[in-house]
Amino acid sequence: MPPADGWPGLLAAxxxxxxxxxxxxxxxLQYPFMRNAFVAxxxxxxxxxxxxxxxxxxxxxxxxxxxxxxxxxxxxxxxxLGLAPLVGYFGFAVAGAGLIAGLSPPQPGHRERHSATVGAxxxxxxxxxxxxxxxxxxxxxxxxxxxxxxxxxxxxVDVAVLMVTAVLALGVLAVLGRPLLFAxxxxxxxxxxGVPVRAVSLLYLILLGCAVAEASQFTGVLxxxxxxxxxxxxxxxxxxxxxxxxxxxxxxxxVTVWGGLAAAYFTNRPVGFWVTSIGFAGYVxxxxxxxxxxxxxxxxxTA
Amino acid sequence: xxxxxxxxxxxxxxxxxxAAWSPDGAPAGTPAATVAATEVAARAGARLLFGxxxxxxxxxxxxxxxxxxxxxxxxxxxxxxxxxxxAGGSLQVLGDRPGRHNHDIGYLxxxxxxxxxxxxxxxxxxxxxxxxxRWGTPLPxxxxxxxxxxxxEERRRVEDVIARVGATGYAHRPIGEVSGGExxxxxxxxxxxxxxxxxxxxEPLDSLDLPNQQGVAGLxxxxxxxxxxxxxxxxxxxxxxxxxxxxxxxxxxRALAGAPAAVITTENLSRLYGSPVEVLRTPxxxxxxxxxxxxxxxxxxx
Numbered sequence: 001m002p003p004a005d006g007w008p009g010l011l012a013a014x015x016x017x018x019x020x021x022x023x024x025x026x027x028x029l030q031y032p033f034m035r036n037a038f039v040a041x042x043x044x045x046x047x048x049x050x051x052x053x054x055x056x057x058x059x060x061x062x063x064x065x066x067x068x069x070x071x072x073x074x075x076x077x078x079x080x081l082g083l084a085p086l087v088g089y090f091g092f093a094v095a096g097a098g099l100i101a102g103l104s105p106p107q108p109g110h111r112e113r114h115s116a117t118v119g120a121x122x123x124x125x126x127x128x129x130x131x132x133x134x135x136x137x138x139x140x141x142x143x144x145x146x147x148x149x150x151x152x153x154x155x156x157v158d159v160a161v162l163m164v165t166a167v168l169a170l171g172v173l174a175v176l177g178r179p180l181l182f183a184x185x186x187x188x189x190x191x192x193x194g195v196p197v198r199a200v201s202l203l204y205l206i207l208l209g210c211a212v213a214e215a216s217q218f219t220g221v222l223x224x225x226x227x228x229x230x231x232x233x234x235x236x237x238x239x240x241x242x243x244x245x246x247x248x249x250x251x252x253x254x255v256t257v258w259g260g261l262a263a264a265y266f267t268n269r270p271v272g273f274w275v276t277s278i279g280f281a282g283y284v285x286x287x288x289x290x291x292x293x294x295x296x297x298x299x300x301x302t303a
Numbered sequence: 304x305x306x307x308x309x310x311x312x313x314x315x316x317x318x319x320x321x322a323a324w325s326p327d328g329a330p331a332g333t334p335a336a337t338v339a340a341t342e343v344a345a346r347a348g349a350r351l352l353f354g355x356x357x358x359x360x361x362x363x364x365x366x367x368x369x370x371x372x373x374x375x376x377x378x379x380x381x382x383x384x385x386x387x388x389x390a391g392g393s394l395q396v397l398g399d400r401p402g403r404h405n406h407d408i409g410y411l412x413x414x415x416x417x418x419x420x421x422x423x424x425x426x427x428x429x430x431x432x433x434x435x436x437r438w439g440t441p442l443p444x445x446x447x448x449x450x451x452x453x454x455x456e457e458r459r460r461v462e463d464v465i466a467r468v469g470a471t472g473y474a475h476r477p478i479g480e481v482s483g484g485e486x487x488x489x490x491x492x493x494x495x496x497x498x499x500x501x502x503x504x505x506e507p508l509d510s511l512d513l514p515n516q517q518g519v520a521g522l523x524x525x526x527x528x529x530x531x532x533x534x535x536x537x538x539x540x541x542x543x544x545x546x547x548x549x550x551x552x553x554x555x556x557r558a559l560a561g562a563p564a565a566v567i568t569t570e571n572l573s574r575l576y577g578s579p580v581e582v583l584r585t586p587x588x589x590x591x592x593x594x595x596x597x598x599x600x601x602x603x604x605x
């Protein structure tokens with residue numbers, strides 16, 4: 001019986017970490033599925049770094065988590081119907097985004113009030129996912145993959161789909177960027193200045209759904225926030241400059257994913273665990289550094 | 304709620320004794336009005352907020368919108384922006400229907416505060432006032448290389464307006480880490496950076512301590528002296544009383560506009576409120592309105 005990740009035990013024997021970096025890298029990338037995982041993980045990291053930064057700014061991490069749980073019945077339903085899980089991830093996450101936007105209060109500036117709507121959607125999504133799982137009883141390894149992540153079986157087609165989606169999503173975000181920033185920090189003034197705040201928010205939720213679907217491939221639907229929110233929150237703790245924060249968020253997401261993949265490969269433990277742990281360690285360090293920086297500034301000011 | 308669609312409380316029906324008290328007065332024979340309201344009515348859903356609002360605000364005037372909570376003061380500002388429908392009468396803003404010239408209007412909604420979780424600098428917030436509505440994502444590095452002159456002009460414009468509101472010292476700190484008064488100054492800078500002809504502010508003095516109230520009020524007076532029309536919703540008229548050209552008083556479905564001395568009188572307010580109200584003037588020039596239905600405690604002119 002393979003471990004939770006579905007890891008084939010015969011590979012683990014060959015993968016021993018050494019002090020020879022080039023040998024390690026060679027070991028890491030010797031199999032096509034690992035190369036696919038690295039490329040796909042990199043694409044997902046870039047997308048999550050950017051879109052997650054806005055999620056943190058907008059205070060929509062709960063919506064992000066809910067979109068991930070909405071992706072769960074999507075993936076399990078797709079498998080039950082014999083479709084690729086990717087179809088389910090994207091279809092349900094995007095539909096969930098529309099549902100959240102449609103059921104939320106219409107006035108701009110009342111975002112914080114939609115948590116009840118979001119919670120209701122999350123509950124029904126989990127229930128529906130469990131229902132699909134019960135329909136094809138027995139495939140429990142793929143259940144744990146859905147929930148906690150796996151990187152085995154990322155095919156070249158998957159990589160292509162992820163890339164196309166990421167390019168489209170980031171293209172839309174490039175058009176949306178400045179008004180989205182405005183609507184995120186100051187919705188009432190943005191509305192008065194002519195920003196279609198509701199449309200921008202809906203589009204953003206759809207992009208968030210796409211990012212969630214991409215990240216779910218690696219982290220599983222329950223650990224999506226590890227990739228979507230943790231690097232962005234770390235970046236936001238370190239800088240309040242939007243451009244620097246976005247770049248930092250992407251960089252941290254890449255480090256988290258690639259580090260997590262490598263750690264999973266060499267330790268034979270689930271990738272979801274490693275991605276989350278690396279990300280969280282960075283977050284704790286950043287918060288500590290920010291607190292130390294503030295104390296230092298205060299001392300400089302009072303001195 | 305008593306409604307007065309006939310505009311019972313117009314300027315020509317005002318208490319004449321109030322006029323003795325040094326009104327700065329609306330200048331006669333001025334050019335096209337910044338705001339021209341005739342018999343304007345406002346609804347919130349099925350409920351009529353007010354009717355029969357007649358007012359003419361000319362360029363560079365400093366105007367306060369006064370009245371009890373829920374009277375429709377904030378709604379009136381949103382009507383001026385075209386964000387709330389006009390339920391009756393005619394309303395012209397900057398010579399056109401509301402919403403047509405919003406790029407010439409700076410707006411400060413009611414009681415916004417940013418908590419420490421909002422990780423964006425004050426200067427970024429102000430810059431959004433320049434071009435936040437435009438599509439696209441500016442990359443600072445690219446802009447500095449390709450559109451050097453424009454980037455430089457914009458940077459100076461943002462810096463100047465921040466200096467003008469006296470926020471230079473903290474504009475580069477995260478907005479959530481500065482005090483309420485400092486946030487308010489940065490938000491005024493954001494509204495001003497568009498170089499508006501009309502500035503709409505919803506209770507900008509609320510929740511500020513006294514020195515900050517006086518500081519912001521003085522700032523607004525200087526802005527209006529520079530030719531920007533300032534319309535401010537206020538709960539307490541006293542910090543700005545000395546600067547006002549006009550007040551628009553909205554109470555119980557009726558509205559009354561005119562010079563402060565002419566509008567804020569015992570007779571006018573008693574009629575608007577439909578119950579005896581007394582307007583007292585302290586020796587230092589402050590106004591005290593007593594006996595309002597909703598004013599259990601001290602409640603100054605609004």
